[in-house]
Each structure stands twice: as structure tokens, then as C-alpha cells.
Amino acid sequence: MEIRIERATTLKEKPKAGEALGFGKYYTDHMFVMDWDRGQGWHDARIVPFGPIPMDPASMVLHYAQETFEGLKAYRTKDDRILLFRPEMNARRFANSNRRLCMPEVAEEDFVEAVTQLVACEKDWVPAEEGTSLYIRPFMFATEAAVGVHPASSYKFVIILSPVGAYYPEGVNPVKIYVEDEYVRATPGGTGFTKCGGNYAASIAAQVKAEEMGFTQVLWLDGVHRKYVEEVGTMNVMFMIDNEIYTAPCDGTVLPGVTRDSIIHILKSWGYKVNEMHLAIDDLMKAGHDKTLQEAFGTGTAAVISPIGELRYKEDEVTINDFKTGELTQKLYDTLTGIQWGDIEDTFGWTREVK
């Protein structure tokens, strides 16, 4: 893939060292853009100044949400190298999302190449403070101007970058989770396994409700039986019960998280038994009450690991590990972030240096 580079004539001022970066408060000077249409396929790959995209008001993405995205990060090591973490996993998941939404696929090597070249071009934007990183957001959307519902005849693939702060400036801390029994995130035959915009729009109401009730996130149950545990907010979720690990299988309704997969590999390398199975919420609450539920945590690119200190399901409530971050949870966090920031040897071969 040939990428044309058009440099911005004036560069933005970068956030100062030590300044709170937040999440998505700053965007870098450039973005990657590539166009697709039915006749030409993908063409005109380019890195251009970050700026507004003119949209026809009839663009299909504004009406029928033919849109998918990915999320990954670039990390600056202590010796000033820049690492990506398993970007090929995001490339493959992106292709799966696009296939389900009848959108064109981006070849794995082109996806990784585009991410790599854009990050290389913006390498001065990768922050250096402990826990900070450069968030990478590839996304694709339908641009055809049409009001009929059909696969669009033209799309844009865009990548933008945002330097983001440490997710836990005060250290990893447990959160309170509300088990959602009214709204549903995903159902078999739907789009739960994809990162398509519609999944997220539909999820906002439950998140707002949980926050109003004083919880940080929702735990989603399956859409058919309203019984089996699926995910937590925009994270996969894992439980340690009687020294074994439980997490939902990726069989259509759960997003196959890169963090989930990495944590499973680490756990297995440490000799843990990992059960990818449908765990009933009643069994989980019971395990919480009889204290066989030892630890619980969400996994995702943004927070890496998010310990769960409390679960509320209807009128029932359990506290996990006395609302303290579990020993295994902390060790997983330290190990995975250690690999990502290059402080621990990457025996899994997961990191890719951006030169």
C-alpha cells in the first residue's frame, strides 16, 4: 500500500508534560484517510492534516449507521521506543465487524501498515508519563448519499490519534457494578461480536441509568434468557471462583477483546484453569455470598484491568474481596501493562516496535 503524506503547515501545541490528558481531549496533527468505492476498491491512502470531513446530509452513515471502529494504543517505553500491542488482532476484528455490516474489508497488512505509518508520523505525540499512551482510533463509515437501506457503494476508512492520560492516576481501584436486567446489549443473530456504532448507541441508556443509581458500569446479561453473564460496560469480564477463572465464550454476543485474549494467555501460562462458559448470574451471586467468588475484573484496552468490588443484581448485593483489588487482579495488571510499556520481557511476542 502506497501512502501519500501531506504534512500540516502549522503544528498544534502539544499538551505540556504533567498536564492531565484525559481521554479524547487532544487530537494529533494528522489523520489517515483511504476511500473505497465499488468500482475502484480501496484507493488514495493518505496521511493528511487532521480536520473536518465534509459530509453530504444524505450520507448513509448519518441515517443507517453503517459504521465500525477499532481501538488500540501506542506506548512509549523508558528507553524511548514506541510499541504497538497486537495490532493484527484489531485488524482481524475490524474485518469481522465489516463483514457482518456488509462493509468492505481492509487487508490485515494494510490496516497494520496504516496504523504504523500514522503513529510513526506522529511519534512526538506519544506521551511519556507513567501510564499515558497514544490512543489509536481506526474507523470506517458509509459515505454514499442515499436514503434506501442497502450496502453503500462508497466508504471512508479513517484513523485518528489522541494522547490519553493514565486510566488510574491514583492507582487501580475497585468499582461498583449494576447488573442490568431491563436493557439488552446483544443477542444471537445480532451484532454483539462486532465493534459497530449501533451497539454503543443502544448501550448508553443502561450506562446512564447505572450512573444515576451510583454505579460505575453495568454488567450485561444475555438477551435470550436474561440469565448468563456477558460483559461489563465496554469490557470483557472475568471471575475467579474457587481458584478457577470464568469468562463468557466468544460465540456471537460478546466482543472478542484483545485484552481478554491476552489475559487468558497469561493466566494459562501461570497454570490457571480458564473456563470460557456461560455463567448464570444466580450462580455468580451465590458464589459472592458464600465467598467462593474471590476476585472479579473487567478487561479492555482503555483500563487494561478494572477490579469489581461490588455487584448489585435486583435486590441482591455482594461485595467482592472486601472491596479491595485482588492479588491476582493486581498481578495481571502489572504483568500486562509491564509488557505493553516494555518494562517486562515480552515472552508472548505481542509488541511491535514502530520505527
Add this chain to the structure above:
Amino acid sequence: MEIRIERATTLKEKPKAGEALGFGKYYTDHMFVMDWDRGQGWHDARIVPFGPIPMDPASMVLHYAQETFEGLKAYRTKDDRILLFRPEMNARRFANSNRRLCMPEVAEEDFVEAVTQLVACEKDWVPAEEGTSLYIRPFMFATEAAVGVHPASSYKFVIILSPVGAYYPEGVNPVKIYVEDEYVRATPGGTGFTKCGGNYAASIAAQVKAEEMGFTQVLWLDGVHRKYVEEVGTMNVMFMIDNEIYTAPCDGTVLPGVTRDSIIHILKSWGYKVNEMHLAIDDLMKAGHDKTLQEAFGTGTAAVISPIGELRYKEDEVTINDFKTGELTQKLYDTLTGIQWGDIEDTFGWTREVK
């Protein structure tokens, strides 16, 4: 609501009388736009020249599909009046969609006022040939630039207009329908009752599959039992069995169609018994085989009524009314289009003249 009007300096050439208009091929000279943000609420209502909207690449609509839409039509009568059909129903459904998606509501009277003023401004665009109309597409989307998933802090409400052709230039004809048993459109706790973009993006794969197999549309089954009949493509669906009418109730997974509601009123006024209930696909196919299934049709703004001539469910196939448009189906089509185009007296009080 004060609407500022900024007229286009040059007007487009309108399609010639007799030219095939298609659906969404032409857009008029102006569009309605109004902005919302958390501080000001709705403001700056304006009718401006139709043209591209500059979008920040981080606009939430491009990532999380916080977007909803409506669809209705303006009709030109033989005596050159312009009629809207029950626009307040679209206003109410739009508000319901927006509430579910945590988006700001547009007051019913403002919605109707915006539609009415825009159509009045573009009244020369309402085509006159038999069966043609001006399609009205109100839509709302999140504009805040942010990569976190939350209700956006800013939105745009836009209305665009497109003169559209007769849906059936060769007259009403039955279609073949594929009963979809793999993909799911909606599930309780989800967004099936709303016109949000995500529902439509998720539905494209099934539509493509049905077309590849030689069918015009899919019939959707419920997402929990995969058993009960819900909708046909982007239409509600009705069946005449043993001289009674059956259609799915609007209890969360089905879009409450304005056409559906109108047809039910007409049917009841004619003395028909209308059963809004969950009809099992097995019972429907059985009724097809023993010929108690007399007629079947989809209902929606675009086609008004779309007769169903054949149903295929797994290996089973039934033909309905010898693949001919049923007598009741035709009479409903003639009656409703008669009211909409002002040829039949509107005893229901459904039409609103645009002055």
C-alpha cells in the same frame, strides 16, 4: 419556534415531468437545520441551502451511532394543494426514538412546524405525476467530538427532502419473502421500536442474503424464541386468516408504523377484527398450506402496501392467493393512497394541508 430562512442564490434544475424520479436520486435546494447543546438546548433553527455538513472526524455519530431518523411524505393533490399525512405521529415516534438513545427530544409542534415550513419553501419540488411524492427525511445525530461512550453534549437536527417516484410504476405486485432464521433484527430490551441507525445497519446482511436467494425482502422472527412473526424488511406485516387480520403488537421490538396504525383504523372502520398478537411462524405456514391464509401484505410509508405472494421458511414454501394481489390488499391500497393524495374524503382527519 423562529425559523431563519437563507435562500439559495442559484436553484437546481428540477427533474422533468415524466422523468423517472427513483428514490433519493434528487434532493431539493434547501434543508432545515437546528442545533442543540447542553447549555442552550435547541437553537438557531434555520432553512439554508442544501449542502455538505463539515464533520469533525471525532464526531460521536461516526463512532457510536447516536442517530435517529424519520420518514414521511408530502403529496400533491389534483387541485394542487399539498398534503402531509399524520406528521404528528412521526414527531411522537421521533421523540420515543430519541428518548431511548438518550438524545434530546424535539417538541411535537416544532417538528411539525419545521417539516411544514421546509415543504412550503420547497413546494415547487412536490411532483405532480400519479403516485409520486416528496419524501421527507428528518434526522438527528451526535456532533460532539469525543471518543468516550456517553450521551453527546451536542446534536444536529436536520430535514432533507427528495422528490420520489411512484413505488409501483407498473401497479401493485406481490413479492417473494424469505423468513430469516439466522439474523435477528430486534430483541426485548433493545432498540427495535425506534428508528435508530444501528437497527438498519444490522439488518443489511439479511437483506443481501435474501436478495442473493431470489427474494425481495426478509420476514423477521422474534429474537428470543425465533418463532414469532415481527416485520417484513422495513415494513410492518399483516395477514388475513379466516377473514380476521393478524399483526404483531408494538411491545418493544416492532416499529410502530404510521401506515400500520392507519390501516388498522381503516380495517376496524370496515368491521374487520384486527388481532395484534404474536403469531407463530409454524401456525402461519400451516395456514398457508390449508389456504386459511387468504392475504398477506407489508405496510410502510414508501410502498404503502406491499402484497406478499410467497413465503419461504427453511425448506417449506407457501404461495398466497395464487401469487395475486388480494382483494382486501388492493382495496386498502386504493383507500389509503386515495386519502393521502386527496382523492377520497379524509373522514379520519389525517391529512394536514401545507399553505
